[in-house]
Amino acid sequence: MADRFDAALAVLPERLGWHVALSASALVLGLAIALPLGIAAARSPRLKWVALGGAGLVQTIPSLALLALFYPVLLLLSGLAERVFGQGFSALGFLPSLLALTLYSMLPILRNAAAGVSGIDPAVVEAARGVGMTDRQRLWRVELPLAAPVIMAGVRTAAVWTIGAATLSTPVGQTSLGDYIFSGLQTEDWVAVLVGCAASAGLAIVVDALLGLIEAGVARRDGKRFLAGGAGLAIGLLAALAPLAVGALAQGRPAYVIGAKNFSEQYILAELMAGRLEREGASVQRRVNLGSAVAYRALAAGEIDAYVDYSGTLWANVLNRKDNPGRQAVLEGLRTELEARDGVVLLAPLGFENAYALAMRRDRAEALGIKSLADLAARAPDLTMGGDLEFFSRPEWAAVVTAYGLRFKAERQFQPTFMYRALESREADVISAFSSDGRIAADDLVLLTDPRGALPPYDAVILVSPKRAGDRRLIEALKPLGGSIDVRAMQAANYAVDRDAGKKSPAEAAAMLAR
Template structure:
């Protein structure tokens, strides 16, 4: 739990910064629109309709949509627009906050007694005076109800920004779900809930002050908000101005390898931070754009998903082809393979019910359910398996990797898309089905750096000792430490163990 408490302050700071910025931007958009829409019924229908449609889009999907939109916009203007991190999260949360603010502000303005408006006109008030002295004070208490709702929604939804590489309280929640660390999940959830309750309480104080014309309550509520922001954002003031950003996908091995890279870079004098939970294509595009500086990918992922190759090749040919392709187009750099591969592999419980090959599985697949990780069913490897073996399962279900293994153990699925470096294969005594037709390419783990660090000799010297230094047995053991051991280790602890194992192995005389 102490480790969880150490993680929270900077995450609370960045979470609050994002939520506050989204609320400020939403207010700047919604309040002028509400004022205009209150006087124009057609505009009100359009604005409320747009905001309502936005609310029907799941938060995760809305965040994902901004990534290609910002990539396209950046390409149109010649680059410079970040497609990951703060900006897409800010835009998505702003859109989410619009509806409650618009709806209550318009209702508040329309609910003012016409006699009051006529009296204001009768004493000669200008439109600006009427807005400042009559409309705004009378509509504000109603509008504040929507602002309070929007604030709570925004703080809660901001946890999803983790998926686009912005650090929030979603980091411990998503990581905890993946590695089954419920203290991380609980810490992130409780911290987000307390932030939302604090914001709602401060805004509620302002609202009651407006209703009762009590300026002291309004000042107290504003003071609490400002004090809370200053206190929560203090960790950001101490953060280093420049740091290396290490990317990671959304499973345990990636968390461990990211921390291993971080250890080596910190020892070389770099300040590091992490962007985790990235999808495969997003991670590589983020590397090419410099949104992340270094991460571990897999040869087969790049070969099929990014280079769009449908053939298979020997290890050396594949690695040389990837390195040459990267040097020509994205200008990223391949430092080298880490020494193990983490290939997709279809696996079944026990002895596989007499099934040992994917050929044999194909004859029975129509009566079986496939459990896959969140990407597999949309990946080229799955299409290649279908094409070469004619695989057609009764049903396919997607899970996060941890729950995929749980689903197999509980009998909810019959076959899973396992990972060859996962220690749970041996621990659960799973049978890995032989790919006799070579549909799945090699998945050597490879260390990649961004264009900005492709010629960074200091970084290369720090990371070069990891090349061909991690045997698959060591990676499986580190993964199992996080995924399944009784005394579950954190990714940081597993990375330190792996670092010691690498140093011990390289220190032995040959």
């Protein structure tokens, strides 16, 4: 426990620094947009209706969805910029997170600015006009000072919202305190989850308190409170950003960026690849917890240099193929079509398959006489199906439903770790398991056979980005991994990270595979 706590604290300065940088930038940008818009809305009922309606509509979109939506939009714009100016910009990480969080921060500022200005006593405004003040003078000398406490209350709300929502920037490749939470939930590292939640909550409380001092200083015309709050924010911002500046000067630009999706096996394989490069003297950055679609797009755009994906996922989700011509034909088809379409190089299969497979508790399967998906179809109306967060929207699930006519009593989604817990606690009767998961053997689960071949093969393969296709250093470091990992070794490494007792870090599990 102490070792895990020490490991979590070791990366806290970097993650906290990026979290502060992202939140502060979004809040400042949101304030710069929403404050003038709120003042203008106070003077125009029509604009007020449109502005508040638009900002309110943004709030109805789940923050994680908004973050994910910005990535493909920015990727398209980056491609256009590269064609026009000869150089694009990074669509992964900070920029999509900044834009999404800016939109999220605007509503409370906009609403309070409009309410604060429009709520000023008309007699005060008329008196200002009577003494000959221009519109600009009236705004700066009368309306804004009187509305400032209400506006600051909106800024405080926006700050807390933004700091909380910034934890969700992890799946689009932005380092933040959310890294603790996403990785910790997947690997059941509750120390990491606790550190991430505590740091995020603590940051929000401190920022809210300092903004509260500024608000009180404005309301009471107390310069000392105002200066204390402002100085506290400035000192805190500099202290949080200092480790990032020091790290950037010390390390420079990383030579390679290795990506990973958001589950234990991906963390382990990313560490395995990064470790081989680092032993060759290269500097490496890890971009983990990427969404499945985001990971491939980032690779094709050169935002990450290499990561591991699975042949069935690429076949069905990237190439949109619905047929299943067999393992070797799928691999050859992927190698040819990915390179022709996107310039992506399929370097080598690692030697094991991580297939989607429907799994049941052995006692439950035997009691119902279920051994295959065909057997399951007859019992499905009385059973609950549990899937990971994306399984029911994937084409593989549609193919299984079509092939076997599956109709379950209920379908429930779980974070992958909790999906196995749901099977254990009987909240689900069947789950979408992964064949290389060590918990299958540890929990004595039965994988149902697929006699109609609805699911494609899922060989783990290393993909290399177009910009690194000719990079000998990268290719020579990663190519020896081809065929070097069998499914038993991968199951053991996965279980070493996922188990409750004697839990290992992904880097330690990667060392098990490197032996």
